[in-house]
Amino acid sequence: MxxxxxxxxxxxxxxxxxxxxxxxxxxxxxxxxxxxxxLRETAIAQIAQGWGGRQVLGGPVLVVPTVRPMPMEGLVAAPWQVGSESLLADTLRLDAAMDVQMRGYGIYTAPVFVATVKLDAQFRAQDLAHYRQASAARWQGGKAELRLPVGDLRGLQEVSGLRINGQPARFESSAERLGLWPTVVVPIDLDALGGQPIDVQVDLKLAGTEALQLLPLARSTEVTMRAPWRDPSFVGAALPLEHAIDTRGFNAHWHLLDLNRSYGQHWVDNDAAMIPALQASTFGVQLYQPVDVxxxxxxxxxxxxxxxxxxxxxxxxxxxxxxxxxxxxxxxxxxxxxxxxxxxxxxxxxxxxxxxxxxxxxxxxxxxxxxxxxxxxxxxxxxxxxxxxxxxxxxxxxxxxxxxxxxxxxxxxxxxxxxxxxxxxxxxxxxxxxxxxxxxxxxxxxxxx
Known part of the structure; x- marks a missing residue:
């Protein structure tokens, strides 16, 4: 058996x-x-190190230095604390045309881009007057700055034009940050403006790797983005209202209001809650690779x-x-x-x-x-x-x-x-x-x- x-x-x-x-x-x-x-991620990081990483770009933010009283018990004369407050623009229009190519490191490749950006932002005179009066601090307007957040400054290839109220100006490097992102700044004298609105126009070229995201730093933000990339992945806090994708690439349009985000038009810069709020509001496009092996x-x-x-x-x-x-x-x-x-x-x-x-x-x-x-x-x-x-x-x-x-x-x-x-x-x-x-x-x- x-x-x-x-x-x-x-x-x-x-x-x-x-x-x-x-x-x-x-x-x-x-x-x-x-x-x-x-290993591929390491290779992409090496490409980004010399070209520019995943980029985040915002509109100009008006930062005004302030002195604020610090009431303390038992003191007749309260000490003053030096700080700053940030004010966002009323409107922000941004147009980004991305030129995309593949860059290699060893056997690995990643999509990189150079975005030609045209940016136009307006600060209303009524907003400046309103926040100056409503603030509990004393504004030191003569030393204000316009700060432009850029996710990776290594990718800022060129600023071909910067005009404030029609007058040419120039960005300066700075150690200041907006949330998680470094900034370039331009000094501005609010007293010399005499209560006029501020119109900012910027033309620049920004290089990056794999993704370009934006910050809705205005009461009304309109963004147009296009690139010869047939597989875009729209990511972040907002999807485009309109988009078209064909064999030549994509074209997308966003329109966001201040009501669509979790922070207002004005804040004190030592507010720790602003960092996650700003980070959560980013939106944009990722150059998705559908044939990722x-x-x-x-x-x-x-x-x-x-x-x-x-x-x-x-x-x-x-x-x-x-x-x-x-x-x-x-x-x-x-x-x-x-x-x-x-x-x-x-x-x-x-x-x-x-x-x-x-x-x-x-x-x-x-x-x-x-x-x-x-x-x-x-x-x-x-x-x-x-x-x-x-x-x-x-x-x-x-x-x-x-x-x-x-x-x-x-x-x-x-x-x-x-x-x-x-x-x-x-x-x-x-x-x-x-x-x-x-x-x-x-x-x-x-x-x-």
Whole structure:
């Protein structure tokens, strides 16, 4: 009588354990993908270091120095605290035309841009008078500054024009910051303006990497942005009211009011709550790369265990339906070949792109496993059939990776179909029976009608 280890149930349990063991190399592959992603991020940081990082640009902010009384108990003459207050413009119009190109560092590339920006901001005389009267502090207007926040000053390539009320002016470097971002400043004498409104016009070129975001630093902010990039990802606190995307690139338009943000037109500069509020109000565009090889490698790895299990099931069905014998070590070798697919895919996709890499890796593994099955089963027909099944599995996997939004639906339907097919093929099997030991060579069995 045959041992219990040769029963169908024991074989099923053994195959299940082997499939679970294959999660170990799959996890190692996922770790390798993460490591390569980190290397890519490091490469992008190196590109940004010499070009300019992810940029944030705001409108000019009027910062007025103040002295504020500090009432203290028991003192007749209260001391005064020196500080500053910030006032935002009434209207801000910004037009940004981005010129995009790819920059490389080693084998890695990232989209970089130079944005030609035209900025126009107006401060109303009524606002200046209102906040001067409403403030509890004494404004020292003669030493005011206009501060322009720029996320990464390394990317500020050129300021071709700066005019205040029609008069040319010049930005100066500064250690002052607006929230998280450094600023360039221009001194302004409010007393000399005599209560007039302030009109600021700026023309500049700003270089950056991967993303350009803006700050709605006005009561009414209008932004127009365009770039020859076909896959923009609009990010941040506001989506564009209008946008158009075609083969030539995108064009987008935003219009935001002061009612759409969590801070007002005026604040005291030592207010700690302003930093997260300003950060939360940014909006703009990210130059999304839909063919990112690492994203696709991660998605392919998520289905790794499922497709290894499906391949094992195909081998098992040959055992049961054709009464062949496959040793657990042979299952293990087939699983190792399937796991190697993901390493080869990752290595090739960094060099030649994901599509060609997937095709080459899949063909290599199909030939390897199909040839091994032919040798093990000593039947060419069986090897070709198993190779065809494996090729179909990889075709389905590529469809799941390509169908970004419908991957879950397609995967669920494929899984249901596979379970149904296995139920149909095994409907007449007596699972209580032992696996009979064939006396005929596998080739003879496979050639039977």
């Amino acid at each position: 045959m041992q219990w280890t040769q029963t169908v149930m024991a074989k099923v349990l053994g195959i299940g354990v082997l499939a679970l063991l294959m999660t170990i190399p799959l996890l190692q592959v996922n770790g390798l993908v993460s490591e390569r992603q980190q 690492y994203q696709r490698n991660v998605r392919a790895g998520k289905y790794g265990l499922l497709f290894i299990a499906m391949t094992f099931v195909a081998f098992f069905l040959f055992e049961v339906l054709k009464r062949l014998r496959v040793h657990p070590v042979q299952y293990l070798l087939v699983g190792a070949a399937l796991a190697t697919f993901y390493v080869v895919l990752l290595a090739l996709s960094e060099q030649i792109g994901f599509g060609p890499a997937y095709a080459l890796a899949a063909v290599a593994v199909v030939v390897l496993v199909g040839g091994y099955a032919t040798a093990v089963l000593r039947a060419r027909r069986a090897g070709l059939l198993l190779g065809g099944v494996l090729g179909l599995i990889y075709t389905v996997l590529y469809g799941l990776i390509a169908a970004e939004q419908y991957a879950l639906l397609i995967g669920a339907l494929v899984l249901l179909a596979m379970v149904g097919l296995m139920m149909y093929l095994t409907r007449r099997i007596d699972w209580y029976a032992y696996v009979p030991k064939s006396t005929e060579p596998p080739a003879a069995i496979m050639d039977k009608p």
